[in-house]
Amino acid sequence: MVRLTEMPAVAHGFISELEMPRFEQPAWVTPKPAAERRVAIVSTAAVSRRGERPFSWLARDYRVIGKHDRDLVMTHVAVEYDRTAWQQDLNTIIPLDRLEEMAEAGEIGSVAAEHYTFMGAADPVDMEKSAREAAARMKQDEVDTVFLVPI
């Protein structure tokens, strides 16, 4: 199992020195029954529609992906993760097709019209304002369940 202590020198030093935010009195929402859920994906892969403004290196903002968008590019700054998987299949990082299949099978209620991507290299605390903006859009879209996927 890859734990921090087993990581090579550079990565171990970097990851173990990251500051961890504290969340006092965290919220807990009781989920809807599975077959009624409307699910949106939030990804930190810094993916966006082709031609849109690239993410900056420490971007705090977000981009919107429609559920049928497939012509996507990635402007993430980091080099520590594999990019060949998403090159072969978008569902390896943003599983829109899988969610559609689950909706068709009745395992979930529906797939949100919009999904959201952030720049994972930025500090999540700096993304709070953008996250709350994205949340407002999700409410318009009647989303109740959020599936968060890193890169």
Added chain:
Amino acid sequence: MCGLAHYFESEGFATVLVGFVREHIEAIRPPRALWLDFPMGRPLGKPNDPAYQMRVIRAAFELLERPAGPVLEDFADVIPVENGRMGYALPPELVLAADEIGDVDKLLARVEDEMAALRPAYEAAVAARGRTTVGASGLEISGFAPFIAAFVRGEIPKSPRKGVTPVPMLKLVVEDLAAYYTEARTHRDGIDDLELMGRWFWEETEAGRLLLSLEAVALESENKVLRAIVDMSLITPRFWSEGPLPGTSGSGW
């Protein structure tokens, strides 16, 4: 990612996440989390394997049935990585010095020949997949290598893209170049192996040599932003190396 989960939950959404660094999940305690012992970059596990991807999603969504939290569980399957590294890393000794670069025009010509030879495979890959991830920079494919080569010559060329300054543009072009190669090769040879693709692109191709040359120039550059791309390890994959690039901290973040 764990922090974002708290924000969305506080807005009234039920959240569930998958994550790679268990220690972070333990520290930040998002409401529901599934830990994946996978290489980074593949949170759903395996490309073109819908059944496997579905297993990951179902295991994550199963956590939405728990009555109280925070919930942290481990996914039942492991996708092994080499030596604790969660992505490909260049061997620490594979560093090019500026005086080893040689004639940049000849190097550029070799990269362009190599790219031309890969073109049919690249186009077949795009046709088969119905998409390409090449193009984040917005440059034409034929423009990738010349743009990078200008930096290797010590120039800071103008960015052709409005609103994107030259060095961030360079970063996007480098990723586009790598994507062109690996999209072609993963399709042509039916390979899904991140270590093999990393070794091939970075250690065996002329494009890899062009980028190691770029790194060598950036290391000696007086341009702060260009220098930052090596200090922050943003061009060459050294994050999972056993030691930092000589002359840098290995991570200037």
